[in-house]
Amino acid sequence: MTDEKRDTAIDRKLLDLLVCPLTKGPLVYDQGKSELISKLAHLAYPVRDGIPIMLPSEARTITD
Numbered sequence: 001m002t003d004e005k006r007d008t009a010i011d012r013k014l015l016d017l018l019v020c021p022l023t024k025g026p027l028v029y030d031q032g033k034s035e036l037i038s039k040l041a042h043l044a045y046p047v048r049d050g051i052p053i054m055l056p057s058e059a060r061t062i063t064d
Contacts, residue, residue, distance in 0.1 A: 027045070
């Protein structure tokens, strides 16, 4: 894995453990936008330097 990918990628093991803090539902990783998507909550949590920011106040509302 290159340094660039390491900066934006999330460890697969960590991704398997993470859930939405509001719904406790699954998250989908969008590598292109560096976000974890909660389809149930309609929120996108940012990933900065490979670290998921799981605060609802930091999340972006998404529409389908």
